[in-house]
Amino acid sequence: MKENYTICNCKKVTYFDIADALHDLENFDDVLRAFEDVQKVTHCSTGCGGCHQKVLDVISEILMGHEKV
Ligand code: FES
Numbered sequence: 521m522k523e524n525y526t527i528c529n530c531k532k533v534t535y536f537d538i539a540d541a542l543h544d545l546e547n548f549d550d551v552l553r554a555f556e557d558v559q560k561v562t563h564c565s566t567g568c569g570g571c572h573q574k575v576l577d578v579i580s581e582i583l584m585g586h587e588k589v
Pocket residue numbers: 527528529530531564565566567568569570571572
């Protein structure tokens with residue numbers, strides 16, 4: 521189990537918040553679309569924007585481990 525940590529300081533969005541938001545998505549093949557959807561749900565990366573790359577990294581990491589059968 522992965523430990524939780526804050527990804528976006530401005531909006532106080534954590535790794536688990538992003539994982540949860542991704543959980544509700546149906547489309548897992550497009551990181552940028554997933555980013556937009558996660559942003560709508562969590563409002564991450566709507567403050568200073570400094571976490572943008574971090575959020576993208578986390579999303580791709582989660583999506584890659586998300587291979588469903
Ligand atoms: S740290 Fe995420 S918008 Fe500033």
